[in-house]
Amino acid sequence: MKGLSLCRKSSLVFLRRAYAFVPSSSFCTDNNSSNDGLQNSRVKIFDRHLKRKQRDRAAWLMRPNDSFVDAVADNLLDRLEDCKRTFPTALFMGGSLEAVKRLLCGRGSIEKLIMMDMSYDMIKLCEDAKEDANKNIETSFIVGDEEFLPIKESSLDLVISCLGLHWTNDLPGAMIQCRLALKPDGLFLGAILGGETLKELRIACTVAQMEREGGISPRVSPLAQVRDAGNLLTRAGLALPGVDVDEYVVRYRSALELIEHLRAMGETNALLQRNTILKRETALATAAIYDSMFAAEDGTIPATFQVIYMTGWREHPSQQKAKRRGSATISFKDIQEQFGSGS
């Protein structure tokens, strides 16, 4: 009896916890996933506070027309043209949201736009950069964290996150929150950097550190692999998931210029367990090794950026679905007999 009451008590606690994270959730997967989110949120990989500072800095360093960022934003927005429906309410968050807004050009016929970033300076920059192209869109600005999305349930038609979500500690949790914020049949579009990103820098850093310091510390953050992206979408409960990958090779005059670019994008190291000391000679050795290992004939050095594009919809009865298992009325044998006999 005692054991039973204890058990009931603990299950109650569990329920309440799940409720606190995902209120009024009716699907059983939500409870599971929020529980997962709870576990994941304990694992801290990235220093979000540092990332916020880096993004503050990036707001000031940002280049007016960054070709890499623009290419990614444009590719992401291009998907809106493939959709027949319109998206009256949209949320742009994190990463290169300034480029997304600049390149929107009326796609998706957005009426109300909310822009969210964790950096106040970045949001201020977006607010100050008022273009004529988006004049008829009612734009609001908020400072918020992707890990703690301050958006009411079922209130958005579109969520776009361009190059921002790879810095979240709990990526599935962040995507679940996006899904909950979407209305049924709402669209989630995300672009994150994949595992192949900056592989040259990763190698150069490792070799230089081994050589100069006799050991290595993480300089480039762990990133999601392509195969994870599909799982992420399904785990977040998004219907009709779609993943595709693009690789961009950006050429720089020197490795130092690459670092400048990363800084301007706010993509510099924000690992919690990072080494806060970077010796000058290690840094210079990294640049030299990068140059000697990867430099092209014309003296430029390439840097690979792998971008994973993710598309998913919030479930809606109108969407196509696979039929229930075992619900087929025709046997494959019959089909083979029908069509196979001719050949």
Next chain:
Amino acid sequence: MVRFSRALLKEARNGINKTLSEILVCPLSKQPLRYCEETNSLVSDAIGVSYPIKDGIPCLVPRDGKIIETDEDIKPDGASDSSAKN
């Protein structure tokens, strides 16, 4: 004229627009927020935290939130009806 522009400025500085007041919730509890005119902040009554509004931009990062310590800051429910729409 001066008074008019000042009033306009005040309106721009304070509060949030209708779209946001309809959509925003507390990032931690996902419960509705209440606009507090006195401190120009958004208050989550569910967990007793107030989020500041800087220059018309609400800052809803959990780190920016301030825990309301005294009960006096939390207004009775009757007062919140007019400001909270959700």
